[in-house]
Amino acid sequence: MDKLAETWEKYPDLRFGQLVMDIVPDSDRLWNCEEDEFLNRLESFVSNIEERHNGNLLWVPRKDVDNDF
Numbered sequence: 059m060d061k062l063a064e065t066w067e068k069y070p071d072l073r074f075g076q077l078v079m080d081i082v083p084d085s086d087r088l089w090n091c092e093e094d095e096f097l098n099r100l101e102s103f104v105s106n107i108e109e110r111h112n113g114n115l116l117w118v119p120r121k122d123v124d125n126d127f
Contacts, residue, residue: 061097065104 081103082088
C-alpha cells in the first residue's frame with residue numbers, strides 16, 4: 059500500500075481507479091492478482107513513465123496501444 063500511495067502522490071492527476079487499471083488493465087487479472095505480481099506491474103508502470111516518457115504522464119500511451127508494461 060505504501061508503494062501504491064507513493065506512486066499516486068507522484069502522479070496525483072490520475073484518479074485512483076485509473077491508476078490501478080493502468081497498472082493491471084485486465085479486470086479479471088486484477089481480481090486474481092497476487093501482491094508480488096501487482097508490485098512488479100507497479101514498478102513496470104513507473105519505470106515506463108520515467109524511462110520512456112521523462113516522467114510526463116501526458117505522453118504515456120494507452121495500454122491497448124502500447125503493451126510494453
